[in-house]
Amino acid sequence: MFDLSINGRTRRVDVEPDTPLLWVLRDTLGMTGTKYGCGIAQCGACTVLMDGQAMRSCQVTVDSVGSAKVETIEAVEADATGRKVVEAWVAAQVPQCGYCQSGQVMAATALLRSTPKPSDDDIASAMTNLCRCGTYNAIAAAVRRAAA
Amino acid sequence: MDPMPHHPAAPVGAPTLSRRRLLGSAAGALVLGVALPGRAVRAEAQGPAEGAGAIAPKPGTRVPAFLEIRPDGTVRFLSPFVEGGQGIATGMAQIVGEELDVDPARFLVECAPPGPDYAVVNGIRMTGGSFSTRSSYALMRQLGATARDMLLRAAAARLKVREAELTTRDGTVIHAASGRSLAYGALATDAMALKPNEAASLRPPETFRYIGRPVARIDVRDKSTGRAVYAIDQAVEGMLYAAVAHAPHPGTEPVGIDNEATVRAMPGVHSVHRLPGAVAVAADSWWRARKAVEALSVRWSRPKPTGLDTVAADFSSDGLLAALKASAEAGHVAEAEGDAGAAFAGAAKVIEAEYAAPYLAHAQLEPPSAIARVNGDGTLDVWLPNQMPELFQAVSAKVAGVEPDKVRLHSPMLGGFFGRHFIYENGNPFPQAILLAKATGRPVKVLWSREEEFARDGLRPLSFSRFRAALDAAGHPTAIEARTVGEGPIGRYFGVLMKTPVDPSAVEGIVEKPYAIPNRRMTFTKVAHPVTIAFWRSVGHSMNDAFYESFLDEVAQAGGHDPFDLRVALLKDKPRHLRLLREVADLAGGWKRGPYEAEGGKRARGVALASPFGSETATIAEVSVAEGEARVHNLWIAFDPGSVVNPAIVKAQVESAAALGTSSVLFEQVVYRDGVRQSQNFDTYPILRREHMPAVHVRIVESGAPMGGVGEPGLPGVPPAILNAVAALTGQRVRTLPIANTRLAGA
Known part of the structure; x- marks a missing residue:
């Protein structure tokens, strides 16, 4: 279980610790504005902000998000x-x-x-x-x- | 270099099969062959309730099949075409909105379901070949006018006045005499029940407010805020996610899985499956499915050790190119004029050159996916990216073992296509989704990882042509020959219906050139590729114009002429082309080849013409070289598609095509070694990045010629203009693409 701060709301997700934030957003939370393009941080289609910084969410595992404030295109x-x-x-x-x-x-x-x-x-x-x-x-x- | 083989004489001026005619008839026959029975059943089932037009509608005429005017004044338009970045949704809204008298901004455009009403491209339906606007422009104008006429008649009945007393203004019918008005939304139900008058009059073009104007695209806000929904974003109730791992060698099969039980116990895993040429895992999220499928220990059958009939264990792109070069088989005449043999015999000088281009991937940013759902009533729903709904419907039906009319096909917006979304042998995920939906009894969404996409995408064919030219004492070309060896996608996918052995998609860009070279002999020799080949933005033009226009610069050099001046001389009787050359030179501040100094370095320019998809282009490129690599600074493109619907979209499309042309000539190649593609992702298949994007200057020239294509034609002139600029700068003539394979001399 992970509690994530996404677009100002706390979202609890039950996924493996190595699950990329991208797939938590897309499949677990149904927030499909963030896109999958390559999965290896080459293309940037999955870019979200973490504490204001642009991050390629395909390379951010859910267990590394911690208390960072995640902002997605939806917000x-x-x-x-x-x-x-x-x-x-x-x-x-x-x-x-x-x-x-x-x-x-x-x-x-x-x-x-x-x-x-x-x-x-x-x-x-x-x-x-x-x-x-x-x-x-x-x-x-x-x-x-x-x-x- | 080997001399060109001699071929048995063929009739002079053998007819060349135009792409338009071929695609029209061949694809039409294919669709008719597989899809019509289902349509007939459905049309009968609907019966007369839909009116006399329902059984065999004339495509593009039945207003209710296209337009839903809603009470709130918005207009839902069911488009024959799928939007994938080319702007066709906006273009349709402009054309229909112009005649209907509704601002395009109030249109909601969706890709229509399969149906005979939408077969508006030479009697078939597809989004491709840069056909959409030019094939449907007149029909869609008339459709809008017909709908407006129905609204006027409905209003006349409602207001009890004569039609002639009514006018319209942006979605409202107005009776000026009484000051009364009725919104379209309030009239729609009555209007749609009326018999259409297909002779409803059109607006005079000089009164156009939307057609010909840079109207804002109707989809940019959704696409700037993440709200646009692509196939990959769709979900249905109760759906499983599936990931696949394809056989390392196409054509081989899974023969055993050693750890199936272990994988089945992984988190979220629903089931493990063997599919034709692949294994799959269905799970409750795609990431879990992917991790599981990658954990499978699969034993695969072995590919053939050698040979070119399959992708054998020793297959390589170098080996295939060697086979194309080595072919001694006589070519079929694709174009013949004059007496090339005599011209070569009497030539003051003869030059020869061989050109080759690699396999290319589409590399559209949205990886392919598909959802399939088998319903309780025996029907099937599929959601999938596609450029040809009726064909995908027919093949889906075949895979599912049902009649086509049992298949509801949904065609979401495409996250780029460039030719990717036709049916390519084992190159589409939807058959897997259907098989898995049947096997699991649940809706299934199959998504290919980027790596699986690079492994199974259909490829622009690796290509080879050998050129020879005869020059007279003044250095002017008197004859040109080209021998093209290989295979094109029209021959591969529509070949059984071709009426000549010459594949137009293999020779376009080499034949039907505008230059006054009196003696010509162009041939095509088919050597089939074992790999899955594909249509790729501008198809044969994507490499053939690079070959021809590069060779023409070689002719100029051999004859001691400036390449721009030589083109002017060879086009002296072609006013449309001459004008474009003048326009592009003007746009670039005058023609100069260089090398010259600019911004602290040496630069040079190259020029090229191309005549793709009914349009004409003239392109000038400016390059420099640093650390052995070419850098493109500017592209100037004069583009004549006859006439345009939306100049802003046309410019954006030309710039987009120019970016892809730059990308392909500089960097792109799919290399096979030991039967395996060496590109797995964007790190091993470099595409154009921001730092390599040139400034692109586009000038639209509306010559008034019949409307040509827009999406593809901006591309073909770009690679040769860049290659010619590189040659001008370095003296190196790059004849094997991409340029990145050659270390350029510093300049």
Whole structure:
């Protein structure tokens, strides 16, 4: 049994200690906004925030979460920065297939909370999630828009 | 290098089979062959209750099959096409909304269930071949106009006025004379009961408010907030999750499991199964199923030791390429014009080159999954990613052993596709879901791990072509020959219905070029691959335009001409292509090949044209080289699809295709060694990352030519433009893709 803080609520889950947070979110709690893409922290589709930091939840085992505050895409609009990011994503018409965009939005939210006025280098080093539709330029434009 | 083999003479100008005609007829026949009986049964069962049109509806005309106008003013549109990032849901909303007179923003678009109403692509139904908008544009406009006319007539009856006194404005019928109005939602029930007037008049294009405008996509908010639901996100009551482990060699079978009892006792495990070419575990969560299936100790049958008829124990992609190169079999003529033999005999100079491209994975970000549920009444529900609902319905029925009309097929939004979601031999999870649902008596969701996906994805075929050109004393090409050896996906999946031995998907991009080279002889020799091949964004164009346009630069160099100038000379009678060349040069600030200094380093540019899927493109790439690797800084693309519905979506699609073209030419390859794919995940199959994404500058040119495709055509010009730029910069002509396999000279 693990008590997790997810989007401000405590959720009790009965899973093996090595279960990745990603699968706790998706299968145990039915929160499917966080996506499975690779399972080896390559693609970033599973990005969530833990104590404000962008983390690839496929590599976070449930027993390592402890008291960290987990935020997922489902609650992104409850946060002022997250809301700004979403509005920028819509304004810049970023998504195509959209599958990677939950992770991209969470990564951008983490970046802008810690660095409200990111440089191009800041964006490059924080926004490392894969996008097979090639929306990278639109993503960078949306991050700049959200920071403006 | 070996000379080109001589072939028995074939009729000059042998007809080439266009992709459009072939896919139209072949896929249609396939679908008809497997699916029609079920449809007939269903149509009869529905009987006249649905009106005379129900038995054999003319696709794209029966308004209630497409439109549900809701009391709140929203419009639910059942689309013939599946949305997978290409923006077709928004495009449909624009086209129908324009004529219906409803803002596209109030449309809810879903992929329609199987049914004859939706066979709007040359009489069949699929989302592919960049066909969606161009095949259905006229039909969908008329559908919107027909629906609006029904609403007007319903309003006239309700208000007891003549139709001619009524107008509409964004979802409302207005009687200006009396100041009365009725919302569409209040009229829908009456309107849908009326007999449609298929001659309802269309809006004059000069009054369009949505078509031709950069209307906002209707799905971006859901996709920016995690609310968009893909196949992988779906769940049904009482469902088990299943994970599979495929045979290490395709075609081999599980012959024994040594620790089945141990695995069955693992947490959450429901059952252990043997499937064709795989083992599976069903459990109460996917993670538990996956851990369990990976814990299985399975004995597999052995693959054949050697040979190219199966993926043998010694199969390698290098070995297959060697077999393609070594083939001495005469080719079938794909295109012949003039007298190539005489031109070569009288040439001042002859050049030859061999080009090869690797197997490629789709690598769409959403791993494939499927849910199957066998219902108490003998029907089957399946939820699965697909680009061809009726075909998946028919095959699902076959796997389940029921009639197609017993299968309800649900087609959720796709997390990328690029050609991934057709039926590819052992490359789809839904047959496993159906077998497991039958075996367990529970709904089952099968999800392939990324590793299983890389092991079973259908691949863009490894490809090989040998080119030869004759030049006159002025350095202009007088003849060109190409010998293409291999196999394409149309031949593989629709080959029995092909009317010529030339697979159009193997030679597209090499034939039907616009250049004035008077003598041409292009051939195709089939050498079947043992691996599962697939359609991959822009199909044969994805490598063939790279080959042809690279070789054309070699011709230019051999003849002492600038590659841009040579193209202009060869296109002097092709105004559409000449204009695109001018437009792309203008977009790039004028043509210059280089090398030149820019931002503290040396750069150079390459140019390429392509004519894919009814559209035309001209592309210029700018590259530099650092530490032996190419870096692409800018892509300038002039794109002429004839006319466009949504310029913002078109630009986004061209940029997306350009990203995939860049990715493929720089990095991508699936390599086989010892019968096994060497890529298991994104760490061993690198795709384009942010740091390698070039700036992409797109200019849309609406020439007014018949509407062409959009989703794929941006890709084919990109690889050759990059290859030509690399050659300009380094002097190295990369003829075997990807570029990453060649260490480039510093520049």
